[in-house]
Amino acid sequence: xxxxxxxxxxxxxxxxxxxxxxxxxxxxxxxxxxxxxxxxxxxxxxxxxxxxxxxxxxxxxxxxxxxxxxxxxxxxxxxxxxxxxxxxxxxxxxxxxxxxxxxxxxxxxxxxxxxxxxxxxxxxxxxxxxxxxxxxxxxxxxxxxxxxxxxxxxxxxxxxxxxxxxxxxxxxxxxxxxxxxxxxxxxxxxxxxxxxxxxxxxxxxxxxxxxxxxxxxxxxxxxxxxxxxxxxxxxxxxxxxxxxxxxxxxxxx
Amino acid sequence: xxxxxxxxxxxxxxxxxxxxxxxxxxxxxxxxxxxxxxxxxxxxxxxxxxxxxxxxxxxxxxxxxxxxxxxxxxxxxxxxxxxxxxxxxxxxxxxxxxxxxxxxxxxxxxxxxxxxxxxxxxxxxxxxxxxxxxxxxxxxxxxxxxxxxxxxxxxxxxxxxxxxxxxxxxxxxxxxxxxxxxxxxxxxxxxxxxxxxxxxxxxxxxxxxxxxxxxxxxxxxxxxxxxxxxxxxxxxxxxxxxxxxxxxxxxxxxxxxxxxxxxxxxxxxxxxxxxxxxxxxxxxxxxxxxxxxxxxxxxxxxxxxxxxxxxxxxxxxxxxxxxxxxxxxxxxxxxxxxxxxxxxxxxxxxxxxxxxxxxxxxxxxxxxxxxxxxxxxxxxxxxxxxxxxxxxxxxxxxxxxxxxxxxxxxxxxxxxxxxxxxxxxxxxxxxxxxxxxxxxxxxxxxxxxxxxxxxxxxxxxxx
Numbered sequence: 001x002x003x004x005x006x007x008x009x010x011x012x013x014x015x016x017x018x019x020x021x022x023x024x025x026x027x028x029x030x031x032x033x034x035x036x037x038x039x040x041x042x043x044x045x046x047x048x049x050x051x052x053x054x055x056x057x058x059x060x061x062x063x064x065x066x067x068x069x070x071x072x073x074x075x076x077x078x079x080x081x082x083x084x085x086x087x088x089x090x091x092x093x094x095x096x097x098x099x100x101x102x103x104x105x106x107x108x109x110x111x112x113x114x115x116x117x118x119x120x121x122x123x124x125x126x127x128x129x130x131x132x133x134x135x136x137x138x139x140x141x142x143x144x145x146x147x148x149x150x151x152x153x154x155x156x157x158x159x160x161x162x163x164x165x166x167x168x169x170x171x172x173x174x175x176x177x178x179x180x181x182x183x184x185x186x187x188x189x190x191x192x193x194x195x196x197x198x199x200x201x202x203x204x205x206x207x208x209x210x211x212x213x214x215x216x217x218x219x220x221x222x223x224x225x226x227x228x229x230x231x232x233x234x235x236x237x238x239x240x241x242x243x244x245x246x247x248x249x250x251x252x253x
Numbered sequence: 254x255x256x257x258x259x260x261x262x263x264x265x266x267x268x269x270x271x272x273x274x275x276x277x278x279x280x281x282x283x284x285x286x287x288x289x290x291x292x293x294x295x296x297x298x299x300x301x302x303x304x305x306x307x308x309x310x311x312x313x314x315x316x317x318x319x320x321x322x323x324x325x326x327x328x329x330x331x332x333x334x335x336x337x338x339x340x341x342x343x344x345x346x347x348x349x350x351x352x353x354x355x356x357x358x359x360x361x362x363x364x365x366x367x368x369x370x371x372x373x374x375x376x377x378x379x380x381x382x383x384x385x386x387x388x389x390x391x392x393x394x395x396x397x398x399x400x401x402x403x404x405x406x407x408x409x410x411x412x413x414x415x416x417x418x419x420x421x422x423x424x425x426x427x428x429x430x431x432x433x434x435x436x437x438x439x440x441x442x443x444x445x446x447x448x449x450x451x452x453x454x455x456x457x458x459x460x461x462x463x464x465x466x467x468x469x470x471x472x473x474x475x476x477x478x479x480x481x482x483x484x485x486x487x488x489x490x491x492x493x494x495x496x497x498x499x500x501x502x503x504x505x506x507x508x509x510x511x512x513x514x515x516x517x518x519x520x521x522x523x524x525x526x527x528x529x530x531x532x533x534x535x536x537x538x539x540x541x542x543x544x545x546x547x548x549x550x551x552x553x554x555x556x557x558x559x560x561x562x563x564x565x566x567x568x569x570x571x572x573x574x575x576x577x578x579x580x581x582x583x584x585x586x587x588x589x590x591x592x593x594x595x596x597x598x599x600x601x602x603x604x605x606x607x608x609x610x611x612x613x614x615x616x617x618x619x620x621x622x623x624x625x626x627x628x629x630x631x632x633x634x635x636x637x638x639x640x641x642x643x644x645x646x647x648x649x650x651x652x653x654x655x656x657x658x659x660x661x662x663x664x665x666x667x668x669x670x671x672x673x674x675x676x677x678x679x680x681x682x683x684x685x686x687x688x689x690x691x692x693x694x695x696x697x698x699x700x701x702x703x704x705x706x707x708x709x710x711x712x713x714x715x716x
Contacts, residue, residue: 058298059274059293059298060271060296060298084274085296085298086294086295086296086298087296087298109264110263110264111263112263112264112267112294113263113266113267113294113295113297114266115297116296116297138586138587139490139587141295141296153296154296155296155298156297156298156299156300157300158288158300159286159300162297
């Protein structure tokens, strides 16, 4: 398993670009593993994009989870995507900590539920660190504060590399969730760190750092390396036009 | 040779997966490692790469259906010169192997019929030719217009039927007119069970079968009578197989045994001290010491002294057992309670019991129990204390006749020799079948368990 987790705050990232970036890194991650299993040059990633308001629907979803018309979304400035991740409809946007771990699941025995439980645990530990008691609800993947949902999960796996990830409500406009039945669950209220803690709530930047550290620890990395967004974008676009071999050379260079 | 595409093992706790999307159509070529189909479990969607280069020859489980790990969901044929022969082989293989049993309750069999079982009269070679053309881009409900979907609901049309219609729309999509035309020729819905659930989504998925019998027929899973669907702010969660068994057992227990309970309390000072002293030593040997082995030890000796508590009612007779297979209730969150038993607890020392209890509980949580471990128990212990319970009235694990409930050990002020002192106290409970165990016997048995825990040295003298 790679010893170091590469972490990047991507900054403003349209959803489409974030998706392409993830897919490129997934391909590269899988190619690196297949070329040199367990090789040190293969690194897992944790990306933090700042998405403009967007609704994304996973494979477990249906448009019945949408409470307004598709047509009205554009007028509200909300984009719409159907993606190959697990889970139902959800919202992403400003004030939310969206995290995309790009993790090789081969050395983790392809144990998908364990991976989900680990991600939940990271968020629960983070929330408890900030003084918000958080928990799982059996059968309802995600993280809950009391009876309200505070973080959502939806994972995709390609070539046994996991991507997509989690969305923790730090200080978003919770009104956006009125557009949908989050995760297809009716009568579910969403909450956020800010609405629980008020003025003492941590900033998005603080939450990002803590979640990155907790995730690296939980998933067994030796440490994290913060990578500038520019570098990630360059690397990801590099792979798209090159073969696996040259990508390896590029990476080694 | 055709290759069977199966749902792979996706982790210890994953017993089933839902086919979320076929990325190739029947008849389409696929390269080795190219994504072929997506499977969803919980909130993870996995792309399965093709195991080899070839042509997708059959889809045996349609999108939206939930199947057990290991179930065949499609067949991949080779691309080499034997194109003409391939379909025939593939179909005979598909027919010979046990047919996949989609677990999505409603209309599972009709749903796969158009692809899997062509009418006997039609030549096998026709299948790849017909199937990919029909249905076109309509394979996903999301690709259908609202008008079509409304019609589907009104006439209880399954997605499988749509897939079989040759659409006139863009990319072969099925239009409202196509569907109306189809409905004219359709006498009755394929089966009553299809009604109301055109595309069984994950929310309506039916449960996993017992792990011992993958891909076996699952009689009685479909509800006998239709039930009301979930209303607004409600969610319908069908029982898993395990949940169903628990429900049946609990109702049977409540119906057959004359349930009665009584309660006592015990001073755990001695056991707490023993455990505090021994846990680090055993930990060094790789054995994690909990309180459960002490409870088992105490219970077994008390059972020897009160043999009727370790029995079973058979007809109008009482069977007293001289062996001690002690069941331990293991909570497994959403997977449901299970009570595996440890064999011959009277012949094992505390360290052996500690190791075996941990192993049994771990395997219970990982669905790795052997069938004999969940049958043949003689008496059970349930520890609601691990969740913080101070007391409980446990249900008997029938056909056993009694169950011991142990609880949270809490420091409480108690009177000792006229003084108030603080002691680690624990409430204990016994649920017993009053048909054979009278209150007197139950109380004496329970008191004896308490004494053995309060004075572990008694085990030296009487065990």
